[in-house]
Amino acid sequence: MKKSLSMIVMLIVLTMVIAACGNSNSANNGTANNGSANNGANNSAANSGAANQNNTEDNNASGTIKVSHQLGETDVPLNPGKVVVFDFGVLDTLDRLGVEAVTAVPQDSLPSYLSKYAGSEYANAGGLKEPDFETIDGVEPDLIIISGRQSDSYEEFTKIAPTIFMGVDTANYMESFTSNVETLAQIFGKETEAAAELEKINTVIENVKAEVAKSDKKGLILLSNEGKISAYGPGSRFGLIHDVLGVPAVDEGLEVSTHGNEVTFEYVAEKNPGYLFVIDRTAAVGGEGNASSTLDNEFVKTTDAFKDGKIAYLDPEYWYLSGGGLVSVEKMVTDIEAALK
Known part of the structure; x- marks a missing residue:
């Protein structure tokens, strides 16, 4: 009887030990599963952080x-x-x-x-x-x-x-023009394209300056408007001819003015420019007459510019209506390049 009771007690103890081991394994498995879940949560957080970083970059790009x-x-x-x-x-x-x-x-x-x-x-x-x-x-x-x-x-x-x-700040034409182009390029994400265009224009400018240096002729810029003429010099709206391209001005004392200095044909004859650069406002905006007929007089015919065939009628759309753009500045410079030949 005692032997039987002992066997029963041993069986009960063994059962309890097995049950305890089972609970321990379940707990350990539960811990492992919780760890995996935590890792998943961390991964999700990391992915969420990456997504937020991309959004921040997008926000900056569209700022x-x-x-x-x-x-x-x-x-x-x-x-x-x-x-x-x-x-x-x-x-x-x-x-x-x-x-x-x-x-x-x-x-x-x-x-x-x-x-x-x-x-x-x-x-x-x-x-x-x-x-x-x-x-x-x-x-x-x-x-x-x-x-x-x-x-x-x-x-x-x-x-x-x-x-x-x-x-464009005409007193600092190229600096102002370049700054405007670069600002526009930054606003619209066109920095590479703008840099290439500016480089092309600067190359043409250097070529023209080299041609100017070969001559000792001085130039005068005239705006023709319905039979009247106005003169422009360095620092003026058309002054890049002098300030950027290096053509010496026949009259350094001209006042810088949007509308120019109203002058007479006698003045033109007296100054006797070697180059005469003419912008026809009438052709740009409409009106009576044209620049070539206005300048067809005895005073202009006494100038070296007339005698040497150096009167250049510049394209008024680029010079008067626009200017300061990648297209117009390039055209303005090539206009002068053609006039020098």
């Missing part, structure tokens, strides 16, 4: 750039989807860089080389000096770009959208 300009400082959205452009030099730069965000332009004054922007897919932003604010507001632009002719309306533009002034 803003602060642009300092003549009229103030403006936070400009990167890669804006809708842009109103009033400066034709800026317009031809955007066109050359392949930017397709232009939404509205002043269509009535467009140079012919930018005539595609007269299409119905673009809104008419009004006149260069009389913007159509209702139309501009209606297109809901992300950015408005203006220059000198619209500067008085700057505050009105800023009520509609971020607005930047991108007129």
